[in-house]
Amino acid sequence: xxxxxxxxxxxxxxxxxxxxxxxxxxxxxxxxxxxxxxxxxxxxxxxxxxxxxxxxxxxxxxxxxxxxxxxxxxxxxxxxxxxxxxxxxxxxxxxxxxxxxxxxxxxxxxxxxxxxxxxxxxxxxxxxxxxxxxxxxxxxxxxxxxxxxxxxxxxxxxxxxxxxxxxxxxxxxxxxxxxxxxxxxxxxxxxxxxxxxxxxxxxxxxxxxxxxxxxxxxxxxxxxxxxxxxxxxxxxxxxxxxxxxxxxxxxxxxxxxxxxxxxxxxxxxxxxxxxxxxxxxxxxxxxxxxxxxxxxxxxxxxxxxxxxxxxxxxxxxxxxxxxxxxxxxx
Numbered sequence: 001x002x003x004x005x006x007x008x009x010x011x012x013x014x015x016x017x018x019x020x021x022x023x024x025x026x027x028x029x030x031x032x033x034x035x036x037x038x039x040x041x042x043x044x045x046x047x048x049x050x051x052x053x054x055x056x057x058x059x060x061x062x063x064x065x066x067x068x069x070x071x072x073x074x075x076x077x078x079x080x081x082x083x084x085x086x087x088x089x090x091x092x093x094x095x096x097x098x099x100x101x102x103x104x105x106x107x108x109x110x111x112x113x114x115x116x117x118x119x120x121x122x123x124x125x126x127x128x129x130x131x132x133x134x135x136x137x138x139x140x141x142x143x144x145x146x147x148x149x150x151x152x153x154x155x156x157x158x159x160x161x162x163x164x165x166x167x168x169x170x171x172x173x174x175x176x177x178x179x180x181x182x183x184x185x186x187x188x189x190x191x192x193x194x195x196x197x198x199x200x201x202x203x204x205x206x207x208x209x210x211x212x213x214x215x216x217x218x219x220x221x222x223x224x225x226x227x228x229x230x231x232x233x234x235x236x237x238x239x240x241x242x243x244x245x246x247x248x249x250x251x252x253x254x255x256x257x258x259x260x261x262x263x264x265x266x267x268x269x270x271x272x273x274x275x276x277x278x279x280x281x282x283x284x285x286x287x288x289x290x291x292x293x294x295x296x297x298x299x300x301x302x303x304x305x306x307x308x309x310x311x312x313x314x315x316x317x318x319x320x321x322x323x324x325x326x327x328x329x330x
Contacts, residue, residue, distance in 0.1 A: 050080040105129060105197045107188035109143055110241030111177060112219040113205075113259040116296035121177040121205055121216065121259070125156055126241050129169045129188045129197070131226070137162045140189040141171040148181045160229050168226035170240060179207045208261035208295060213270045213319035213326040216259035216296070220315075222252050248313075254303045256315050258329075260289050261296035271320040274301055278313030 008024050015022035021035050053059060058077045065072045112124040127141045142157035156173040169188075181204040188197045208214045224240035239255065248254050260272045270289040276282040284301045299317070319327040 053080055055080050055082045056085045105132065105188065105190070105195055107141070107186045107197045107199055108241075108243055109184050109186040109199065109201070110219060110243065111175075111184075111203070111217065112221070112241065112257050113177075113216045114174070114298060115294065116208060116216075116259070116261055120179060121296075123175060123177050125173050125175045127156075127171040127186055127188070128226075128240060131162075131166045131168050132190075133165050134192070135165060136192075137169070138191045139169045139171075140191060141169070141187070143184055143186045145175060145177065146183045146185065147178045148183075153178055153182075158229055160227055162227050168224065168240070170224075170226050170228045170238065172228060172230035172238075177205055179205060209263050211326050212263050212266045212268075213289075213321050214261045214263070215272075215317055215319050215327045215329045216261065218256060218258040218315060218317065218329060220248070221255045221257060222249060248308070250308050250310060251305055253305045254308075256299075256301040256303075258299045258317060259296050260287070260299055260317075260319055262289060262291065264295070266321070267291050268321050272299060272317065273320065274299070274315070274317045276301075276303065276308075276313055276315055279309045279311035280307070282307070 011024070012022045014020075021039065023032055023035075056079065058079055061075055061078045063072050063074045106129070108128045110126045110128075112126070114122045114124060116122075125143060125145075127143055129139055129141070139160045139162070140157070141160065142155070145154040147153050154175045154177075156171075156175055158171045158173070160169045160171060162169055181202065183200060183202050185200045186198065189195070203217070205217060206214050220242045221239040222242055223237065225237045226240070228235040228238035242248060242254075256274070260270060262270055269291070272287045272289060274284040274286070276284070282303065287297070287299060289297045301315075314330050316328070316330045318325055
């Protein structure tokens with residue numbers, strides 16, 4: 001068995017190195033003939049002036065060969081696209097297959113939790129594109145939030161014009177985030193250079209009814225200059241999410257934003273404790289969530305500029321009911 005396998009490996013390598021085909025394990029004769037005919041076939045690309053023909057609709061294609069010993073196979077229908085249609089197809093491909101477009105730009109998304117209403121979260125969606133060295137740029141930014149095994153539940157899009165180089169583009173919109181796992185697909189399109197960037201990530205936000213006290217996701221924000229657009233209002237600066245892999249600028253204040261929720265039938269107050277663990281430990285003022293109209297309370301902890309020394313930090317948050325810890329996040 002070893003000798004047979006070694007011989008087959010040697011024959012396969014010889015075929016690959018010489019551009020040939022390998023036939024092992026006694027294949028059928030017609031299969032060998034088919035592969036030989038495929039190897040003798042050629043692929044041709046024909047170009048022609050498309051101006052006399054209709055655009056953006058399917059046209060029948062027929063190729064007549066004047067030699068009797070040549071058989072040609074072509075596509076039966078073709079479409080001559082306009083520049084607008086090709087751009088639309090690229091944008092659609094960026095949404096359906098993020099990462100398929102090659103580009104040097106990047107688009108980043110973030111969700112900042114706000115509240116929990118009628119079985120879903122409300123959050124601030126941020127789409128950000130870093131500054132590019134061009135005099136003026138116009139960005140079309142869009143995102144789709146897709147729950148697992150469901151249709152698109154939320155879509156957001158907008159256009160931003162950056163009048164000068166060196167400014168980040170940030171699009172903001174209040175969206176509804178479902179309980180459970182979901183995906184976010186983000187796309188950025190610069191209309192001047194026709195560059196497209198896309199990204200996709202998965203996340204999961206907890207159901208507040210799975211335990212008496214639940215902690216939601218945590219967002220880290222820092223002040224940033226740029227062009228911020230929300231509800232047709234343009235601002236020259238704002239709070240921008242740092243992101244999971246981003247570094248915090250110690251010379252700027254930093255805000256940790258989270259959310260604490262109680263179960264629907266929970267009638268006891270929830271004590272939420274937070275602390276920052278690292279080269280400099282910071283114990284933050286605890287918050288008490290009492291039964292009332294709102295099931296969830298947004299938490300904000302602001303660390304002043306210069307309060308942190310360089311290093312790695314962990315933001316820890318705990319939910320405690322009657323002395324018992326029900327949920328911890330970091």
